[in-house]
Amino acid sequence: MSQYSGKIVFYEGRCFSGRKLEVYGDCDNFLDRGFMNRVNSIRVESGAWICYNHPDFKGQQYILERGEYPEFQCWNSHNDHMGSCRTVRMHGEHYRIQLFDSCNYMGQCIELCDDCPFLQSFGYGRTCVNSIRVYGDGAWVMYEEPNFRGRMYIVEREFYSSHDKWQAQNPTIQSIRKVVNY
Numbered sequence: 001m002s003q004y005s006g007k008i009v010f011y012e013g014r015c016f017s018g019r020k021l022e023v024y025g026d027c028d029n030f031l032d033r034g035f036m037n038r039v040n041s042i043r044v045e046s047g048a049w050i051c052y053n054h055p056d057f058k059g060q061q062y063i064l065e066r067g068e069y070p071e072f073q074c075w076n077s078h079n080d081h082m083g084s085c086r087t088v089r090m091h092g093e094h095y096r097i098q099l100f101d102s103c104n105y106m107g108q109c110i111e112l113c114d115d116c117p118f119l120q121s122f123g124y125g126r127t128c129v130n131s132i133r134v135y136g137d138g139a140w141v142m143y144e145e146p147n148f149r150g151r152m153y154i155v156e157r158e159f160y161s162s163h164d165k166w167q168a169q170n171p172t173i174q175s176i177r178k179v180v181n182y
Contacts, residue, residue, distance in 0.1 A: 008042065055083040090137065090179070095112075097135065116176050118174060142155060150174075
């Protein structure tokens with residue numbers, strides 16, 4: 001199995017019941033595989049996944065790591081819509097990220113190599129993250145609220161000059177953690 005592969009199983013019903021869709025790599029549209037966009041439970045057998053509530057890797061993002069999710073609230077969703085998924089692009093286990101409060105890597109900057117449950121407690125004075133540089137090997141999950149809660153955004157090794165580059169509706173980020181279960 002390569003570092004980008006894995007297996008995830010989507011179920012229409014809660015507690016792993018009903019029709020299912022097994023995915024072994026990126027899937028840009030569940031409907032193309034004959035599966036409706038209603039997902040009420042998920043089993044991640046291997047890998048780490050980014051799931052989206054719309055096809056073509058659009059909409060709300062959810063990080064799903066190895067384990068079982070018997071109902072949609074378990075992956076922090078407010079409904080049972082799911083339209084696409086892809087594996088997290090992991091390259092190794094060396095993590096480093098820089099967060100900037102202004103676009104184009106300007107303004108106040110904080111560099112992290114580990115999880116941070118509340119950015120302001122680490123000296124980052126604002127709740128806005130407008131650009132980031134992800135170095136190293138690993139992927140990160142950024143959350144709009146402290147303590148890894150609220151809307152989430154997954155970023156991988158790349159430079160993002162503004163918050164819309166990671167599909168954020170606004171630049172509010174208050175906590176961040178590494179993706180380690182892949």
